[in-house]
Amino acid sequence: MKKFSSEKEHNKKGVKNMSILTLENVSYTYKNAHRAAVSNVSCQFEQGNVYAIVGPSGSGKSTLLSLLAGLDLPTAGKAVFDGDSLANLNLDRYRRESISMIFQAFHLFPLMTVMENVCFPMELCGVSPKEAEPRATELLEGVGITKEQMSRFPSKLSGGERQRVAIARSLASNAKIILGDEPTGNLDGANTQNIIEILCGLAHEKGYCVIIVTHDIEVAEAADVALRMKDGVLRVA
Numbered sequence: 424m425k426k427f428s429s430e431k432e433h434n435k436k437g438v439k440n441m442s443i444l445t446l447e448n449v450s451y452t453y454k455n456a457h458r459a460a461v462s463n464v465s466c467q468f469e470q471g472n473v474y475a476i477v478g479p480s481g482s483g484k485s486t487l488l489s490l491l492a493g494l495d496l497p498t499a500g501k502a503v504f505d506g507d508s509l510a511n512l513n514l515d516r517y518r519r520e521s522i523s524m525i526f527q528a529f530h531l532f533p534l535m536t537v538m539e540n541v542c543f544p545m546e547l548c549g550v551s552p553k554e555a556e557p558r559a560t561e562l563l564e565g566v567g568i569t570k571e572q573m574s575r576f577p578s579k580l581s582g583g584e585r586q587r588v589a590i591a592r593s594l595a596s597n598a599k600i601i602l603g604d605e606p607t608g609n610l611d612g613a614n615t616q617n618i619i620e621i622l623c624g625l626a627h628e629k630g631y632c633v634i635i636v637t638h639d640i641e642v643a644e645a646a647d648v649a650l651r652m653k654d655g656v657l658r659v660a
C-alpha cells in the first residue's frame with residue numbers, strides 16, 4: 424500500500440505522528456453509476472498533520488470525505504479508524520465522538536447566539552449547561568472570538584468570524600479528526616490565513632488530524648501533505 428505520510432517521524436512540535444485513519448484499496452460506486460466516484464484509494468492519515476485534497480469538480484473529493492466521515496461505507500476495500508474497520512463500528516457514535524466536520528456554509532443556527540451555538544451540541548451529548556459554557560468560552564477564545572461577540576447572533580459577525588465560531592463548535596467534542604469541505608471557500612485572504620493558522624495550530628500543537636478539501640492554493644501550500652484527486656484516484660500532489 425502506498426503511504427502518503429510525510430517523511431518526518433515527529434512534526435515541529437514533537438507531537439508523534441500516528442496513523443488514525445487509513446483507507447485500504449477503497450472504492451465507492453453510486454447506485455446506477457457506470458463508474459466509481461472513488462477508485463482504489465489507499466492512504467494513511469496521521470495525527471499531527473494537515474492534509475489538503477485538491478482536484479477538479481466531480482473528481483470524487485466530497486465522496487472521499489463522506490467515506491472518511493462514515494456517512495457512507497466503501498463499496499470495495501475498507502476504511503479503518505484506530506485499528507477498527509468502520510464497517511464494524513457504530514457509525515452514529517463514530518461521527519459524534521471521533522469526527523468534527525467544518526463546512527463552507529458554516530451551518531450556524533441563526534436564532535441562537537454565538538455562545539448558544541457552541542453550547543448546543545455539547546448539551547445534546549448530555550453536558551450540563553454549567554459545564555458547557557466555560558468549555559465554549561475557552562474554545563471561542565481559542566479562535567479569537569471576544570466575550571462581547573459571544574453574545575451576538577451569527578448575522579452580526581463577519582464571514583471570517585462566523586467560520587471561526589463554526590470551527591470552535593466543531594471542536595466541542597473530543598474528536599481528533601477534523602474534516603473540512605472547502606472551509607475557507609467563502610473567505611477573503613486575511614480570514615483564510617487566520618483559519619489556516621488555527622487548523623495548523625490544532626494539528627501541530629494539539630495532535631489533531633486535519634483533512635480538508637480545498638480550491639485555495641494558500642491552504643494547499645500550508646498543508647503538511649498535499650494530495651490531488653482526479654477521476655476518483657488520489658495521488659500526492
Ligand SMILES: Nc1ncnc2c1ncn2[C@@H]1O[C@H](COP(=O)(O)OP(=O)(O)O)[C@@H](O)[C@H]1O
Nearest residue numbers: 453454456460479480481482483484485486487
Ligand atoms: N448522490 C450521487 N449519486 C450519483 N452520483 C453522484 C452522487 N454524488 C456524486 N456523484 C458523482 O460522483 C462523482 C464524484 O462527485 P463528488 O464526490 O461530489 O466530486 P467533487 O466533490 O470532487 O466535486 C461525480 O461524477 C458526481 O456526479
Ligand SMILES: [Mg+2]
Nearest residue numbers: 481484485486
Ligand atoms: Mg465536492
